Amino acid sequence: MIWTYCEQWNNLTETSMNVLTSEQAQARHVSGQLYTAVASPMKTLRVEIRMETGYASVIFMDEHGRDSLDYTFTLINGSLFLGTAASYEYGDSQERGRYADAERVESYEFTTDGIIRRTVEVDGEESKESRHGIDVASNWESVPNFGAYDALIRRDRA
Incomplete structure (x- = not known):
């Protein structure tokens, strides 16, 4: 790449x-x-990437330049932990970039001790749920060397 x-x-x-x-x-x-x-x-x-504040984010964009999937990592004890993930769906809209409003947003917040909070927003309505005891071992990544983002940009994190 x-x-x-x-x-x-x-x-x-x-x-x-x-x-x-x-x-x-x-x-x-x-x-x-x-x-x-x-x-x-x-x-x-x-x-x-902004390691002075312990922040890294990977954003996948769709063909219209809109954010479609966002993974946000936090630096914890020298490694990056995937703390939030959010996906955005725009339906049939072809509006570009930030001019488009997502019809559906599904977000996840992860904790290092295995709690996941899921929020789904559709047309202004919001639903939430939490789960405990989840294995979050795959949420950890090493801080990448400059230009070597392959592990960080993995789309499939299951």
Whole structure:
């Protein structure tokens, strides 16, 4: 996969904000500053990393530039833990980027001790449920080396 780098991704314009060279992005990776890696040329996947705050996120985008799946990781004891996952469905809408409103949002919050909280929002209605005793071993990832995001960007995390 080929990566391009920027400080942040703009969902409204579907473009990189403040493009970075590979060297600049790597320096940010080492120092812990925020940077975003965008899979090119299709721009259907991006990785945001900010280790100074213990944050990493993997966002899969659909063909209309909208976020379709978001995994957010938190740094805990030197490793990344998948703490939240959210999927977005837009129905027949073809609106682009952040201009589209999701018809359905399904989100999961995970704890390191095996609690999962699921929330489903459809047309303004929300339902919630929790489960305990879940094996969350697959939620852990090593902090990736710069440019080596393969383990982090796994879509299937079951």
